[in-house]
Amino acid sequence: MAPSAVTAETVSDAPTHLPQHIALAKSTAQQVSTSSGDPGLAFIHDETTAPPSFTDPYEERKYLKHRLTLAFRVFAKFGFSEGVAGHITARDPVEKDSFWVNPFGMHFALVRDEDLIRVDHEGKVVDGGRNRRLNYAAYAIHAEIHKARPDVLCAAHSHSMYGRAFCATGRTLDPLTQDACVFYNDHVLYSNFAGVVLASEEGRSIARELGNKKAALLGNHGILTAGQSIEATVASFVLLEKCCEVQLLADASSAGSGKPLVSIGQEEAQCTWEALGGPGGGYFMGLPLFQIAEQEFGEATFLGRGLEPL
Structure with missing residues (x-):
């Protein structure tokens, strides 16, 4: 209620x-x-x-583009910008069968609003900055997620260190900690690694496996998150990466000591997900990350929501 x-x-x-x-x-x-x-x-x-609402879709576009820019700054701070891999997309509120994404070959720490490119669901770059190169894997994965999930505003994927390591284990996360319960029954393992995702059919397979969940462990590849806001998607990605790290450390400790790990009970894990795992919690948990990112642009807004400059 x-x-x-x-x-x-x-x-x-x-x-x-x-x-x-x-x-x-x-x-x-x-x-x-x-x-x-x-x-x-x-x-x-x-x-x-909850994210702000807009009556003017062009004002919303402007707002979302800047939030997406801040998202790339967050990823850069956490070291998620290795090489040319990785992409975050946001559905365009004006032409909803297209999305904004980073141009291929630009470091996350350098992306500005005017650098973002807009890609339609056919893989055509229809708007954007000087560098209009498209990472085709971004199109192949994200277009299918945005098509399959009208509720998803934003999706993120990058080759983070611990995400990659855990995605080589062929497992999902155990409910070992309160933070891991944010993903309790809310993430999937996509175990079919078929090489670099350069075909829409592979993107459709990932989208089907993701279903209505907020995260996927892409086998032998890396992690992916999706959400109803840019902030929730980014917060989920950062937290999932940390949970992968904790799981790997806990597994190593158990192997070294010979003592089994202690998991959280099903009822307690579900209750914790109900407290922390919803889109509202994800959005709010992302705001501190965006507060720090705003500083790079000399900005400060209430709680980092991008509105009401302080």
Whole structure:
């Protein structure tokens, strides 16, 4: 139930010793809680836990292009820009059968709004900066994801170090930590490595395997995330990379000590996903990353949302 649907009587019935916004969240939460507490209290759902909405699609395009530029700066800071591999796409709000992506051969740390290129679902570059080279793998993968998933605004893929290492194990993540539970029953293994993805059919296969999940481990390749906002997609990618690192470290520790790893129980893992794994949580968790990226452009906005300059 959204906060706007809560009656005054409901709010007044909330514990009076809690701050009003926390009491409201507690009153409106409908998820089943475990002994750790109510998942609905993890995030206070208001305008800061959802991307801004626009009435003018051209203003939205301008906004999203800059958010995409900031996303590349985040990837650069985490070292996800090895060689020429890697791409992040954002669906264009004006012509929705096209998406914006980085030009092939430009370092993530150098991408600016005017450098982005727009690609239609047939693989044609229809707009963009001086360098209009297209990484065909970006088209082959992302066009099929955007076609198959109307809910997906943004998708990201890069050859990150620990993602690549874990994708060679042929496994999905175990629920070993609270952070790993963000991906509990919300990521898949795509084990069919067929070489560099240069065919739309391979992209369709990846999209089919991804289904309605937010992340995929591409076997012998790397990780991929998709989301309803650029911020959630980026936050998921950064977190998934860290979870791959933790899984590899935990596996090595277990092999060295001979002691089995301790996994989180199914109920607890599901409850943790309900608290942290949704698109609102993903968006909000991405905002601190964008706060830092804004500094490269001499910008500062409230919570890094890209609106209301401070």
